[in-house]
Amino acid sequence: MEYINDTIIAISTPISKSAIGIIRISGYNIIKIINFFFKKKKIKERYAEFVNFIDPNNNEIIDNGILIYFKKPKSFTGEDILEFQCHGNPIIMNYIIDLIVKFKYARIALNGEFTRRAFMNNKLNLHQAESILNIIDSDNIDTVKLAIKSLNGTFTNKINIILNNLIELKVLVESYISFESEDNNIIIENINNKFLEIVDKYNKIINECLNSLNINNINTISLIGKTNVGKSTIFNKLINKNRSIVTNISGTTRDSIIDFFSIKNNLIKIIDTAGIRKTKNIIENIGIKKTKENIKKSNILLFIVDNKLNTSNKKEFYNNLKIYINNINLYKFIIKNIKNIIFIKNKSDISNNIIGIEKINNDIYIINISAKNNLGLNILTDEIYKKLFIYKKDVNTDFLISKRHLNIIEKSFNNIKKYNNLLKCYDYSILYEDINYSINDLINILGKNISNDDLLDSIFSKFCIGK
Numbered sequence: 001m002e003y004i005n006d007t008i009i010a011i012s013t014p015i016s017k018s019a020i021g022i023i024r025i026s027g028y029n030i031i032k033i034i035n036f037f038f039k040k041k042k043i044k045e046r047y048a049e050f051v052n053f054i055d056p057n058n059n060e061i062i063d064n065g066i067l068i069y070f071k072k073p074k075s076f077t078g079e080d081i082l083e084f085q086c087h088g089n090p091i092i093m094n095y096i097i098d099l100i101v102k103f104k105y106a107r108i109a110l111n112g113e114f115t116r117r118a119f120m121n122n123k124l125n126l127h128q129a130e131s132i133l134n135i136i137d138s139d140n141i142d143t144v145k146l147a148i149k150s151l152n153g154t155f156t157n158k159i160n161i162i163l164n165n166l167i168e169l170k171v172l173v174e175s176y177i178s179f180e181s182e183d184n185n186i187i188i189e190n191i192n193n194k195f196l197e198i199v200d201k202y203n204k205i206i207n208e209c210l211n212s213l214n215i216n217n218i219n220t221i222s223l224i225g226k227t228n229v230g231k232s233t234i235f236n237k238l239i240n241k242n243r244s245i246v247t248n249i250s251g252t253t254r255d256s257i258i259d260f261f262s263i264k265n266n267l268i269k270i271i272d273t274a275g276i277r278k279t280k281n282i283i284e285n286i287g288i289k290k291t292k293e294n295i296k297k298s299n300i301l302l303f304i305v306d307n308k309l310n311t312s313n314k315k316e317f318y319n320n321l322k323i324y325i326n327n328i329n330l331y332k333f334i335i336k337n338i339k340n341i342i343f344i345k346n347k348s349d350i351s352n353n354i355i356g357i358e359k360i361n362n363d364i365y366i367i368n369i370s371a372k373n374n375l376g377l378n379i380l381t382d383e384i385y386k387k388l389f390i391y392k393k394d395v396n397t398d399f400l401i402s403k404r405h406l407n408i409i410e411k412s413f414n415n416i417k418k419y420n421n422l423l424k425c426y427d428y429s430i431l432y433e434d435i436n437y438s439i440n441d442l443i444n445i446l447g448k449n450i451s452n453d454d455l456l457d458s459i460f461s462k463f464c465i466g467k
Contacts, residue, residue: 008109018088030080045071078121126447141265146400155399202413208397209406220269225304230346233371235272307351314361412441
């Protein structure tokens with residue numbers, strides 16, 4: 001990466017008007033910036049000082065706030081770092097940055113450059129750096145907790161355990177090759193036992209990685225049903241804003257509308273789909289096709305049915321539902337996925353249905369609500385939470401990873417698992433090389449042997465500029 005030794009500056013807080021905004025600076029010009037712009041001859045390390053920021057052009061005070069100095073190497077980046085907590089007006093913060101850049105004391109940081117410098121200066125390994133991005137981007141509190149654990153080294157420790165075992169196996173194989181002419185049955189047995197131990201550890205961490213990927217996927221729900229049953233009203237109420245157009249005209253929603261809402265600190269993606277009906281309108285038919293695609297991608301479906309639909313018993317319900325849907329393929333899909341569906345009767349203010357859960361049998365129930373009058377929505381959100389989280393099997397993992405990590409671990413494992421049983425290994429010199437490949441792959445997860453700037457650029461470009 002170019003300019004790794006120069007001084008960088010960026011806003012580290014969201015760009016909006018707020019009480020506080022933080023400007024972060026890292027590099028060798030920190031002391032000069034303190035002297036020139038803050039008129040401080042001396043500053044205590046890791047000590048919050050109230051200061052003024054002075055415009056060198058006219059000695060006017062631009063803003064005041066808290067200044068904190070972190071001396072290298074005891075800083076996030078491993079370089080001298082300065083943080084100025086000023087008023088959170090983007091005009092003020094950008095003016096301050098423009099002055100510092102104009103006088104050539106720093107340049108604007110690239111995306112993720114602060115974290116990248118921490119990685120380059122061995123303050124973090126690559127997985128820990130990626131864990132910071134997971135902390136920022138996490139959609140629910142569970143993934144935040146796992147990302148924090150990853151940052152603190154839970155995943156790194158597991159990788160290091162396998163690495164150490166591979167190195168031990170490598171030493172055993174090397175000993176066998178060196179003394180091949182002698183009777184080495186004990187060494188061969190030790191090699192095989194160590195190999196079986198490593199295979200077990202690989203299988204366990206791969207399963208944990210699969211669980212980690214599963215919990216890291218954001219939950220998606222789709223609102224489906226015929227036209228004009230109130231899908232858009234329910235959608236707007238759940239996200240607490242008016243995104244979908246609500247009218248009495250059938251087919252108003254012709255394309256899928258996506259937004260997000262939260263239940264008990266869990267972010268959920270919600271899709272308002274086009275109403276399913278027979279139509280000759282080309283645009284509306286495209287929307288209905290997208291509806292069917294979104295149904296397949298969703299964790300659960302909120303199926304809004306007509307409030308007059310007969311739900312007296314299971315058989316009657318299925319018969320009426322089949323007629324109601326009027327699409328045999330969609331009907332079969334609904335029945336196959338019945339456990340992942342919450343049926344809703346809306347407009348109870350019109351039909352006089354009793355607000356709450358209407359049980360059909362042990363497997364099927366319908367929730368009567370009036371979205372227009374905010375009645376029964378709390379019951380609906382409770383049921384969504386139960387479907388997505390309470391009855392979900394506990395995820396057996398204590399770290400958060402990406403698909404890239406899993407791919408590397410599987411590649412590393414593939415180098416040696418082809419041997420099956422090392423008691424019958426035909427060529428230990430080839431095995432020795434394959435063990436080296438496995439070791440190098442795992443080391444690359446931590447970023448110790450990575451020389452590919454394109455890969456690092458791809459990872460750190462996902463960060464915001466101030467991180």
